[in-house]
Amino acid sequence: MSPVIRVENLTHIYSPGTPFEVTSLDGISLEINKGEFFAIVGATGSGKSTLVQHFNGLLAPTCGKVWVCGADAADKKVRRDLWRRVGLVFQRPEQQFFEETIFEDVAFGPKNMGLNKGEVRERVSKALRLVDLDPEQAGKQSPFQLSGGNMRRAAIAGVLALGPEVLVLDEPTAGLDPRGRWQLLDHIESFRREQGITVVLVTHNMEEVGARAERVAVLNKGRLALQGTPREVFNRAEELLALGLDLPAPTALMRKLREAGLPVRADILTSTEAEEEIAKVLSQRGTALRI
Amino acid sequence: MLVQYFPGDSLLHRLDPRTKVAVVLSAAMSVLTAANWQGFVLAAGLVLAAVALTRLPARVFLRGLRGLWVLLAITFLVQLLLTPGEVLLGLGPLKISREGLTAGVLIFLRLSLLILAASLLTLTTSPISLTAGLESMLSPLQRLGLPAHELAMMMTIALRFIPTLLQEAQSLLRAQRSRGARFSAGGPANWARSLLPLFVPLIAGALRRAEDLATAMEARCYRGGANRTRIRGLAFNSLDYAAGVVVLAVLAGSVALRFL
Amino acid sequence: MFIQVTGLTYTYGRGRPGESRGLSGVSLEIRKGEYVAVVGPNGSGKSTLARHLNALLLPTAGQVLVDGLDTALPENVWEIRRRVGMVFQNPDNQIVSSLVEEDIAFGVENLGVPAEEVRERVEEALALTELSEFRQHAPHLLSGGQRQRLAIAGVLAMRPSCLVLDEPTAMLDPVGRRQLSDLLQRLNQSRGVTVVLVTHFMEEAAQAGRVIVMSAGKIVLDGTPPEVFANFERLGELGLDLPAAAKIARGLKRRGIFMPDDILTAEDLVREVIKAAR
Numbered sequence: 063m064s065p066v067i068r069v070e071n072l073t074h075i076y077s078p079g080t081p082f083e084v085t086s087l088d089g090i091s092l093e094i095n096k097g098e099f100f101a102i103v104g105a106t107g108s109g110k111s112t113l114v115q116h117f118n119g120l121l122a123p124t125c126g127k128v129w130v131c132g133a134d135a136a137d138k139k140v141r142r143d144l145w146r147r148v149g150l151v152f153q154r155p156e157q158q159f160f161e162e163t164i165f166e167d168v169a170f171g172p173k174n175m176g177l178n179k180g181e182v183r184e185r186v187s188k189a190l191r192l193v194d195l196d197p198e199q200a201g202k203q204s205p206f207q208l209s210g211g212n213m214r215r216a217a218i219a220g221v222l223a224l225g226p227e228v229l230v231l232d233e234p235t236a237g238l239d240p241r242g243r244w245q246l247l248d249h250i251e252s253f254r255r256e257q258g259i260t261v262v263l264v265t266h267n268m269e270e271v272g273a274r275a276e277r278v279a280v281l282n283k284g285r286l287a288l289q290g291t292p293r294e295v296f297n298r299a300e301e302l303l304a305l306g307l308d309l310p311a312p313t314a315l316m317r318k319l320r321e322a323g324l325p326v327r328a329d330i331l332t333s334t335e336a337e338e339e340i341a342k343v344l345s346q347r348g349t350a351l352r353i
Numbered sequence: 354m355l356v357q358y359f360p361g362d363s364l365l366h367r368l369d370p371r372t373k374v375a376v377v378l379s380a381a382m383s384v385l386t387a388a389n390w391q392g393f394v395l396a397a398g399l400v401l402a403a404v405a406l407t408r409l410p411a412r413v414f415l416r417g418l419r420g421l422w423v424l425l426a427i428t429f430l431v432q433l434l435l436t437p438g439e440v441l442l443g444l445g446p447l448k449i450s451r452e453g454l455t456a457g458v459l460i461f462l463r464l465s466l467l468i469l470a471a472s473l474l475t476l477t478t479s480p481i482s483l484t485a486g487l488e489s490m491l492s493p494l495q496r497l498g499l500p501a502h503e504l505a506m507m508m509t510i511a512l513r514f515i516p517t518l519l520q521e522a523q524s525l526l527r528a529q530r531s532r533g534a535r536f537s538a539g540g541p542a543n544w545a546r547s548l549l550p551l552f553v554p555l556i557a558g559a560l561r562r563a564e565d566l567a568t569a570m571e572a573r574c575y576r577g578g579a580n581r582t583r584i585r586g587l588a589f590n591s592l593d594y595a596a597g598v599v600v601l602a603v604l605a606g607s608v609a610l611r612f613l
Numbered sequence: 614m615f616i617q618v619t620g621l622t623y624t625y626g627r628g629r630p631g632e633s634r635g636l637s638g639v640s641l642e643i644r645k646g647e648y649v650a651v652v653g654p655n656g657s658g659k660s661t662l663a664r665h666l667n668a669l670l671l672p673t674a675g676q677v678l679v680d681g682l683d684t685a686l687p688e689n690v691w692e693i694r695r696r697v698g699m700v701f702q703n704p705d706n707q708i709v710s711s712l713v714e715e716d717i718a719f720g721v722e723n724l725g726v727p728a729e730e731v732r733e734r735v736e737e738a739l740a741l742t743e744l745s746e747f748r749q750h751a752p753h754l755l756s757g758g759q760r761q762r763l764a765i766a767g768v769l770a771m772r773p774s775c776l777v778l779d780e781p782t783a784m785l786d787p788v789g790r791r792q793l794s795d796l797l798q799r800l801n802q803s804r805g806v807t808v809v810l811v812t813h814f815m816e817e818a819a820q821a822g823r824v825i826v827m828s829a830g831k832i833v834l835d836g837t838p839p840e841v842f843a844n845f846e847r848l849g850e851l852g853l854d855l856p857a858a859a860k861i862a863r864g865l866k867r868r869g870i871f872m873p874d875d876i877l878t879a880e881d882l883v884r885e886v887i888k889a890a891r
Binding site for chain 3: 311323338
């Protein structure tokens with residue numbers, strides 16, 4: 063597996079040299095592999111947003127290096143065109159609609175890429191289908207006529223239409239109901255597999271990290287605090303809690319059980335795993351099964 | 354641009370908002386009408402004395418200037434390069450004249466002083482006091498049908514949302530640039546069109562906010578200005594009278610100096 | 614009975630093409646001091662119902678009585694809104710002033726309360742929401758969770774007997790959500806404030822004394838959290854989830870391990886599993 067994004071000692075300072083100077087990122091190093099599902103977590107103000115804006119060229123490093131798809135982002139020319147390869151979906155993307163029809167809005171990206179009409183049409187249709195929206199309807203409906211969840215998906219289609227190799231999503235499920243959240247993550251997972259896209263998920267939701275991410279980076283005040291697979295990171299629960307972060311509910315529950323004396327594994331990620339582990343340990347202790 | 358209220362207990366904080374509006378207006382007048390160096394010294398003296406009296410750190414005022422540095426830079430350069438006269442320095446088609454230098458410096462000083470004066474008002478006056486002061490000053494016009502309370506309320510809400518809308522504009526800018534939007538390319542016709550992805554969502558968002566805010570205000574029993582009380586009342590005290598005297602003196606001085 | 618809703622029907626865009634039913638014949642009663650969670654998928658009508666409780670929306674058919682006052686009568690509206698305060702999803706779009714203590718004062722000022730008392734109430738609200746140290750700050754510099762507490766403070770200063778919150782934590786991070794939940798518990802338990810919380814976070818619903826589940830404009834389940842969560846399949850059909858502890862307890866029960874029916878929190882589950890291990 064080769065890294066599609068490589069960050070080496072990245073530091074970013076806003077308004078350097080002025081009395082309003084703020085160091086947002088401080089010496090971060092990490093690698094994201096091609097095709098991976100990578101999560102970035104951290105409290106508000108930890109620098110997650112600043113970090114991912116280096117991936118699509120919106121920001122340039124103050125110090126350190128960022129390589130995206132093999133190219134050095136210190137080069138202005140590289141940064142200028144990175145948006146074509148790394149799609150960044152911000153929070154509440156449905157607030158960015160400005161065209162009259164969904165189709166037109168999703169077409170904004172492809173048009174900016176300089177594609178001809180036919181290619182634009184193709185990209186838009188494909189992107190809409192990837193998020194389970196009807197391209198036929200999209201040509202006639204205003205984005206504001208959609209339900210909340212569908213608006214979100216149409217906005218994401220707008221970025222998918224760029225055909226990016228990497229898709230970065232900042233809190234994509236915020237504000238959706240439980241079914242909406244699950245469906246969206248399923249969609250993301252399916253086009254990750256079908257298109258081979260690398261997915262970077264910036265989130266507060268630890269359950270999502272536990273259930274979907276292959277690797278996770280934990281940021282704290284601009285520094286990289288923890289890194290590894292979800293199991294590895296959740297195992298360092300005291301550190302996470304000290305950083306003001308949560309564990310996924312099932313994981314926290316298992317920790318409490320351990321503390322109460324039951325020898326269960328604490329590196330559990332989902333409710334189903336928790337159930338299985340508890341059942342296993344109870345039966346090992348010969349707990350009578352009462353029906 | 355209009356800087357946020359900075360709480361404190363200085364002389365200026367304790368003045369009635371209406372007095373402060375008068376102080377700012379007279380400072381503005383003397384800045385704009387200053388025709389010679391004496392006039393400028395008087396105007397600058399008033400503004401800088403007032404700034405010192407706020408006992409607020411300098412960086413707070415600098416923030417206000419920083420927001421408008423582009424405007425300051427452009428007006429300076431325009432005067433510098435386009436004023437005809439005795440040429441001091443020539444860079445091809447651009448000529449910097451002595452008159453240009455003087456004019457540039459003068460306009461830079463005028464604008465900076467005006468911005469500082471305006472900041473004086475917003476930095477030392479809490480939003481409610483400001484609204485109350487405005488409402489009070491506009492109320493005589495209510496007899497002519499002017500909705501004083503509503504106008505003052507609109508101003509308070511507009512002030513409150515400026516930072517929020519600025520933040521939102523920045524987010525929109527980043528989001529659309531992430532889809533390849535270019536906001537500076539092409540000629541003027543293209544330029545207007547290229548701003549649509551910024552302005553349409555910004556305005557749509559602002560309208561949505563307005564509706565939400567109106568609902569929230571109604572839920573908190575807002576029904577216009579009738580029968581509303583205020584957490585802070587308005588009252589003139591000896592400080593205000595003293596300030597009033599200073600204001601009159603400065604105005605008289607400015608007028609006099611013009612005829613020097 | 615504090616709130617009485619009888620046969621409430623609400624139609625959007627009445628008489629115009631594309632009119633749709635928001636609520637269909639909803640009836641319910643809420644007692645003083647109750648902590649009720651209203652859950653349901655998007656479009657179930659929970660927000661619509663909430664907005665009838667303070668006369669922001671008026672019934673197309675049916676009646677809503679708040680503390681004996683009929684919401685349909687214009688002369689009752691302002692008194693109803695004083696007794697039933699409402700907090701919305703987006704904290705920013707509820708904040709009127711650029712100064713924390715003045716924003717809290719806004720609602721009280723609207724009631725024509727004398728200046729001295731306004732100050733007292735603002736102090737009280739600041740203390741209740743633990744925002745006293747931020748009293749002279751600019752709201753836009755506060756965190757999302759703090760801003761939502763500010764919105765609540767602004768409503769609390771009006772001394773309502775009931776607080777209705779429409780998905781107040783949807784835009785908050787986990788820390789903000791927890792702080793808000795704690796605040797609501799405090800207000801309900803130590804001050805007897807009736808709380809009606811519209812949410813789709815089941816962990817929050819688990820903290821309420823009563824859960825009402827809505828779907829397509831109707832109430833489909835109504836009971837204590839254990840009673841409602843026992844309907845696992847129905848909740849699943851509606852796209853709703855159970856809190857992790859309840860889900861795991863169900864799973865263990867299915868495998869033949871005895872678990873009581875009222876497990877809601879992690880503490881409940883730990884206690885019962887340890888018991889089962891003995």
